[in-house]
Amino acid sequence: MTLTRLAFLSLKSRALTVGLTIFAVALSVVLFLGVEKLRTGARASFTDTISGTDLIMGARSGSVQLLLYSVFRIGNATNNVTWESYSDIAARPEIDWAVPISLGDSHRQFRVMGTTVEYFQRYRYRGGRALAFAQGRAFEDLFDAVVGAEVAAQLGYRTGDPIVVAHGLASFSEHKDTPFRISGVLEKTGTPVDRTVIVGLEAIEAIHVDWQSGGRKSGAATPVEALRAMDLQPKAITAAMLGVKSKLQIFTAQRAINQYREEPLLAVLPGVALQELWSIVGIAEQALIAVSAMVVVTAVLGLSVMILSGLHARRREMAILRAMGAGPTTVMGLLMTEAVLMACLGAALGLVMLYLGLFVLQPWLDSAYGLFIPVTPPSLREMLLLCAVVAAAAVVSLLPALRAYRMSLADGMMVKM
Amino acid sequence: MPAIVASEDAVCLEEVQFSWPESRFSIAVNGFRVAAGEKLLLLGESGSGKSTLLSLICAIATPQQGRIRVAGQELSALSPAQRDRFRADRTGIIFQMFNLLPYASALDNILLPLRFSALRRKRCHDPRAEALSLCAGLGLPEDLLTGVAASTLSVGQQQRVAVARALIGAPDIIIADEPTSALDAGSQAEFLDLLFRQLASTGSTLIMVSHDARLADRFDRVARLEDIAEILRKAVA
Structure with missing residues (x-):
């Protein structure tokens, strides 16, 4: 025993x-x-909130700040990036693709982000997963909007519902003249995308035609048909997601952006900035x-x-x-x-x-x-x-x-x- | 080298003095011998130092003075670890009651000493068969031995399991501390019959302590504890 x-x-x-x-x-x-x-x-x-994007570019500030507003929609950009600078950078030989984003407006407690349709292909999370639509599809019309899963769940939105975007954040002045229609609802991702209303970059421009520095201009609203006929190329964007042709060129591109002469810009590697942010959390x-x-x-x-x-x-x-x-x-x-x-x-x-x-x-x-x-x-x-x-x-x-x-x-x- | 003294004595105490640590109780034994193979009945009331004397013989307690020789071995020459092995090899002990590890089966209890004694293990060719034949001799049904915890057995059955455990591997000396006091008169006689029959086959020496003088005629010799051991109680300091 x-x-x-x-x-x-x-x-x-x-x-x-x-x-x-x-x-x-x-x-x-x-x-x-x-x-x-x-x-x-x-x-x-x-740290998997954003993947597949090699660089995030914005106006010069801190890397964590840039990450916070561009990816997490927390805080605000201190400055915009002019469309000329963005086009300049996007045309560089190392750059494979560029997706501009424009922030500033809101819908209820959620941020509104203007971007291009390419965003839905380029934004990746959790090791390369792409965004998927639970309902509907990406925006096609100027006044189409795509909402994240949490926006849809909290506000009970479905495709076809109209929504009105408010000017600025926590604001009472709404872009009532230019309502949007929900064209798609995204699947849950566990990223800040869930809490975002996504519209076309031109739409952001269109709803601000009658607006000037925070207030609506007096006079009749520009008819929607006239807006559609206008050239809605934005003059400035908030930030941009960039992909390079070869990973070896990431640092070349980053250096080029950080040393851009026309305008003070900043490019960060999302992974590095995320680690930096996590070390605080x-x-x-x-x-x-x-x-x-x-x-x-x-x-x-x-x-x-x-x-x-x-x-x-x-x-x-x-x-x-x-x-x-x-x-x-x-x-x-x-x-x-x-x-x-x-x-x-x-x-x-x-x-x-x-x-x-x-x-x-x-x-x-x-x-x-x-x-x-x-x-x-x-x-x-x-x-x-x-x-x-x-x-x-x-x-x-x-x-x-x-x-x-x-x-x-x-x-x-x-x-x- | 421990001194091996050739002797016919199974147990020999000379001028022994002992007191328990942190206790005022002490005992003195001037001369006490038990011959090999002898069946000795030690008569004594509780508090007469019987447990202390048995602890000394079993090498659990070590005297402050004097010499104790058991089975030819001078106990003071042994290290504590050697004393433990000596106890496992040479002695089989039967307590008054609560003899068994309650959670283990009877068979596990019987085989327990063999875990501590290589010598007794070697004497059993097949420990399990040995245990079963001991139990058969003691009238213990085989189905009680395994599967159930020892605590479920009756007191009489537990005492017989304790005898089997003491006898397995044929140790030199069996020490029994009032083994019958928890049994009724009929069971007492039966118990002693069984014990003596088994002792005859192993030839072990028996030292049994009891307060019951009626058992005397079954033993080779009867000794009174008060004639052997002097109890000293130091005054309260």
């Missing part, structure tokens, strides 16, 4: 307390590994890790307390083992084996619960929060954590084990019960 078997039988005889202790360890493992999975998932989702990560680590420590301590509190009732058992010839170290070993067995079972159970939870929650997390958690085998870091839980259990069980050692020396083989 081996020590492990003895420890196992002893644990089995106290199924309820042992079970609860194992469950506590399992829950702490689920929490820690879950946080770890969520954290890496959130980071991957975040990432402090919350550390707090999450710290909290879940504390939970693991608590569970392992609870395991030690459980063994410790059961010691007195097991003096008889220790005395029998001693009488049979077990040394005090064997008694210690038995208790430590019990702790390690419980920790192993807890870690294994936690792993099973984690993956079951991932399988069940993955589609919901993706659709509700746009958070894609890939179900991958445990990483090295996660395996190390599981080993650390078992090692910690062995270490904390030293306390009850030493106590049992001393008790068995003092009791000898006589315990009056």
Whole structure:
């Protein structure tokens, strides 16, 4: 009869307390590994907000600021880029494609973005996924608009519904003369696109024909037919997404844009800027890790307390083992084996619960929060954590084990019960 | 090298003094011998130092003074680890009650000493068969031995399992601490019959402690604990 078997039988005889202790360890493992999975998932989702675009170009500001307004629609551009500069850059030999974007107006709490139809092919997320239409299609008419999944869900929009764009952000003056019609609703992406109303670049120009610096000009509105006949080439855009012909030319193009003489411009690599942004957000990560680590420590301590509190009732058992010839170290070993067995079972159970939870929650997390958690085998870091839980259990069980050692020396083989 | 003294004695204590740590209880034994193969009944009330004496013989307690020789082995010459192995090899112990690991099966309990004693393991060619034949001799039905936890057995059955555990691998000395006190009179007699029958086949020495003098006629010799051991209780400091 081996020590492990003895420890196992002893644990089995106290199924309820042992079970609860194992469950506590399992829950702490689920929490820690879950946080770890969520954290890496959130980071991957975040840094995958935009892919396939080599450079983002805007007026000179900070790289994080440019990223925030052009991709996340947070904050505003301090300056625009003139159409001449944009055309100049887009015509450079390294540049394969360019998609201009124009921001500034809003619809309810959502931003309105003017761009070209090419946007729907060029904008990629989560490792190269393209935008897809849940309903309808991209804009064809001047006054067509495409809405993101969240816009449609929150405002109950479907294709064919009319919408009116407000001038500026959080504004009461609306472009009432020029209503849009929804031509398409995008599928959920988990990116800021979900919260965007997308219209044609010319449409942005058209709705501002009768407007001047924040207010509507007095007089009759230009008829829609006249607007359609006008040359609606914009004079300026907010930013542009660029693709280069060869990845090797990214830095050449970036340098050319940053050193553009006619106008102060800035080009950033989206991946690099996203990492930079994440490092700011990432402090919350550390707090999450710290909290879940504390939970693991608590569970392992609870395991030690459980063994410790059961010691007195097991003096008889220790005395029998001693009488049979077990040394005090064997008694210690038995208790430590019990702790390690419980920790192993807890870690294994936690792993099973984690993956079951991932399988069940993955589609919901993706659709509700746009958070894609890939179900991958445990990483090295996660395996190390599981080993650390078992090692910690062995270490904390030293306390009850030493106590049992001393008790068995003092009791000898006589315990009056 | 531990001193091996040729002797007919299974147990020999000389001028032994012992006190438990953090206790005012101490015991002095000037001379106590048990011959090899002898069946000795030690009569003594509780508090007369019987458990302490047995702990000394089993090498669980180490005397502060004096010499103890068991099965030809000077105990003071042994390290703590060697004392544990010595106890596993040479002695089989039967307690008053609660003899068994309650969560393990009877068979697991019987085989437990073999885990700690290579010597006794070697004496059993097939430990499981040995355990089963011991149990058959003790009138324990085989279906009780495996599958169920020892705690589900009756007290009488548990005591018989304890005898089988003490006897497996034929240790030199069997030490029994009031093994019959938890049994009724009829079971007591039956228990002793079984114990003596099994002892006859192994030839082990028996030291049995009891407060019941009526058992005396079944033993080779009867000794009173008060004649052997002097109990000292230090005054409260």
